Each structure stands twice: as C-alpha cells, then as structure tokens.
Amino acid sequence: MIKKFFKTYVVDALSHMAFGLFCSLILGLIIGQIAKIPGLDFLDFIAQALSASSPLVGACIGLAIAYGLKCHPLVMISSAIVGALGYQFGGPVGAYLAVIVGSNVGMLVSKKTPVDIILTPLVTIVVGGLIAKYCCSPINDFMLYLGSLINKATTLNPFMMGIVVSVLVGCALTLPISSVAICVMLGIDGLAAGAATVGCCAQMIGFAVISYKDNGIGGFISQGLGTSMLQIGNIAKKPIIWLAPTLTAAILGPVSTLLLKMTNNSLGAGMGTSGLVGPLATYATMSETAPSPVSLIIKIVCLYFVAPALLSLGIHFIMKKLGLVKPGDFKLGE
Numbered sequence: 001m002i003k004k005f006f007k008t009y010v011v012d013a014l015s016h017m018a019f020g021l022f023c024s025l026i027l028g029l030i031i032g033q034i035a036k037i038p039g040l041d042f043l044d045f046i047a048q049a050l051s052a053s054s055p056l057v058g059a060c061i062g063l064a065i066a067y068g069l070k071c072h073p074l075v076m077i078s079s080a081i082v083g084a085l086g087y088q089f090g091g092p093v094g095a096y097l098a099v100i101v102g103s104n105v106g107m108l109v110s111k112k113t114p115v116d117i118i119l120t121p122l123v124t125i126v127v128g129g130l131i132a133k134y135c136c137s138p139i140n141d142f143m144l145y146l147g148s149l150i151n152k153a154t155t156l157n158p159f160m161m162g163i164v165v166s167v168l169v170g171c172a173l174t175l176p177i178s179s180v181a182i183c184v185m186l187g188i189d190g191l192a193a194g195a196a197t198v199g200c201c202a203q204m205i206g207f208a209v210i211s212y213k214d215n216g217i218g219g220f221i222s223q224g225l226g227t228s229m230l231q232i233g234n235i236a237k238k239p240i241i242w243l244a245p246t247l248t249a250a251i252l253g254p255v256s257t258l259l260l261k262m263t264n265n266s267l268g269a270g271m272g273t274s275g276l277v278g279p280l281a282t283y284a285t286m287s288e289t290a291p292s293p294v295s296l297i298i299k300i301v302c303l304y305f306v307a308p309a310l311l312s313l314g315i316h317f318i319m320k321k322l323g324l325v326k327p328g329d330f331k332l333g334e
Contacts, residue, residue, distance in 0.1 A: 015233030016068030058087020082128030090136030102128020166253025170199030194262030200272025206245030206312035211330030
C-alpha cells in the first residue's frame, strides 16, 4: 500500500510535473533567448506567455500530473485550471498539491452520475481551488525559510558561502520548487548569485553527462539546456544518484566565489544552463568590468560547462566502481 502510494504520488506525479514545467516555463525561457537574436524578436510573445508569472505554467503542470495519474478526460482537463490556481498561490509545489487532491476527489465522482459533464469538473476545480487558496500558504512559508538560509549564507566568508549557496540553490533547481523564484524574491546578486548559478549548472550539466548512456542525446539536451528536475522521479526512487551533481556543486561554489569571483543577477542565478540564461546573464553582468570579453567567455565556459561535466563524471565513475549506481538508474520516462 505504502509502496504503491509512493510510486503514484511521488515518483509518477513528480516525473510528469517535470514534463509540464519543461513544456511551459523552461521552453518559454529558451524561446525568450532565441527571440533576442536580431530578426527573431517576433517570437517574444510566446516567451511572455510562458513566463514564470504566467498561469499557463501551472496549467501545464496540472495537465501533466493528471495525465500521469491516468485521470479521466474531464478530470484531466479540469486539472489544468486547478494547476493554474495552485501555481498562483504556491508556485510549482502548490500546483502539485492542488492537482493531487483535486484530481483524486474528482475521480471519486467521475462517471458516477448522469450529470457527469457538470459535476466532475465542478468538484475537481472547487476542491482543487480551495486547496490552492487555503493550504498552499505553508509553501510560501517554506520559500521564505529557504530564502533566509541563503541570506545567512551570504553573510559568511566566501568559502562557506560558496558551498552553502551553490548546494542549496542547485538542489532547489532539481526539486519541484522554483529556484528562479527564490533568487528573484531574495534579490540575490553579486558573488552569491555567481555561486547559485554554478550550483544550478552543476546539477544540470552533471545529470546530463552522467545519464547520457541511459537517455542519449535527447535526454542530454533536455537536462543540460532544460532542467535537471526531469530526474526527480529517479531521485525519489534512489536518492544516492543525486550525490555526484551535488558534490560537484559543493566543490565549484568556492571556486566561483574565491578564485574566479563570478557574479550574476537574480534572474540568471536560479536558471543555470537552462536556455543558456545563466551564462548569458553572467556575461551581461560582468562584461563591463571584465578585462576582456574573450577571457570572460573562457571563464564562463570552463566553470559552467567543462568543470561540472568532468567533476560529475569523475565522481560518477567512482560510485559505479563502488556499486552505488548502475545502468538504468537515470533513465527518464517517456
């Protein structure tokens, strides 16, 4: 019973939630970067429609989770609205919780009455909406608590700050909470934002390279330029697979703050390599004070791409030798 509950509402639901995020927020950010290319600015309206504040993100999350839970059509469609409401009050986690409750209650009445076409969406939306409004405030409290931890980390010396900020924000990127929202809400910038960026890059590039044999080029691109949140279902099943990217983040955080003194702004801090937003924001932030554009680009490529890949592969190799991970542990769902 417990095993089935865990698989359904943690593994399956979170995995499909990640797909919903990728098809909305992450894709919107990538399109936003493409729209900055001269002649392609006509695509910007799509990026705006899929921005972090858009209810469409929550709708995609709701639809994806309901699909993963194999809900009936009316429940599935109604879950898009519930997801949007949950996202409004509690971000991605709020959408997740509201849809889980709303869709399950909706399934209890689905196809049970002659007025199914009215009753099923009504029950799903009302129940999910009430959960979204009145039960998602703890989500905001958690975000504030996590933000206070990051703020405290920034008051420490650069070495400790590099480790704490890099690991916390990197993990937030992979978890079903919004690392972008955290960084923007706190106004993280400067060295702290640089550490946050490399932590996110370590998660994304790390998972992309160590899971290449399981997922091929498609999975490599989806995680390396999309989101490491796609691995959340596998992490729930086997948490040890999270070790290599997280250790990489802990190692590279101080490198960013102490050695290379990388800085960034709050928007780029929580994005990592998703749509290349993190590296591009770093370049925009540091370009005016950097000795030369070429040296800055080299630092960005080495710290955000090359180092996370090599370190993650090295740690992953050791873990394979110790029998801690095996082929198939990183396989993404269809």
